[in-house]
Amino acid sequence: MNEDYLPLAYLNAREYCPRRFYLEYVLGEMSDNEHIILGRHIHRNINEEGTLQEGEMLIHQQQWVWSDRLKVAGIIDAVEECDGQLVPVEYKKGKMAQHLNDHFQLCAAALCIEERTGRSLPYGEIFYHTNRRRQTVAFTPQLRQMTEQAIVLAQLASQTIMPAPIDNTKKCLSCSLKEICLPFEVKQLRGSITPETND
Numbered sequence: 001m002n003e004d005y006l007p008l009a010y011l012n013a014r015e016y017c018p019r020r021f022y023l024e025y026v027l028g029e030m031s032d033n034e035h036i037i038l039g040r041h042i043h044r045n046i047n048e049e050g051t052l053q054e055g056e057m058l059i060h061q062q063q064w065v066w067s068d069r070l071k072v073a074g075i076i077d078a079v080e081e082c083d084g085q086l087v088p089v090e091y092k093k094g095k096m097a098q099h100l101n102d103h104f105q106l107c108a109a110a111l112c113i114e115e116r117t118g119r120s121l122p123y124g125e126i127f128y129h130t131n132r133r134r135q136t137v138a139f140t141p142q143l144r145q146m147t148e149q150a151i152v153l154a155q156l157a158s159q160t161i162m163p164a165p166i167d168n169t170k171k172c173l174s175c176s177l178k179e180i181c182l183p184f185e186v187k188q189l190r191g192s193i194t195p196e197t198n199d
């Protein structure tokens, strides 16, 4: 496997905010906040590689997966195996909703597992810690196509200039990189600079 493969977690970051993806993946910036620390805390019980058995089900935790076709790689929190069916599972700290970035990350992991095992995965699941609910995500042809497009866009984005801050203030206020990104200051400065003075 090539070290240049896009990490699955960064695919999620890019869908959250392209500028965050660039700061983390291209510039190597990192910073913790309460959301990051809580996410780490939630993963404390599932962060060891190994296989557990619950009844008829085998749970393969912290599985390293990759795709040579798509040039992505990463760790999936768990792969449940029952009656010959593999189901990838991700654990997230937030509330259950239609988080497309989470769906892309899960679907990309499924594409990796399919390539590695030659088996077909019809769906995966995301466990949302805040309301302790599992969401089933069907790997439809549309989601597969969108995921592959998101991978290509993330790979291309790493070769361009840093994107501008996003307009979603709520996301910025929750973002661990806001002190590095300075989204409000950058937007204010951009608003005050005319095209002539910006040359």
Ligand code: SF4
Pocket (backbone or CB within 6 Å): 016, 017, 018, 019, 020, 021, 023, 164, 165, 166, 171, 172, 173, 175, 176, 177, 178, 181, 182, 183
């Ligand atoms: S502060 Fe906002 S614009 Fe900056 S990286 Fe975070 S989400 Fe993106």
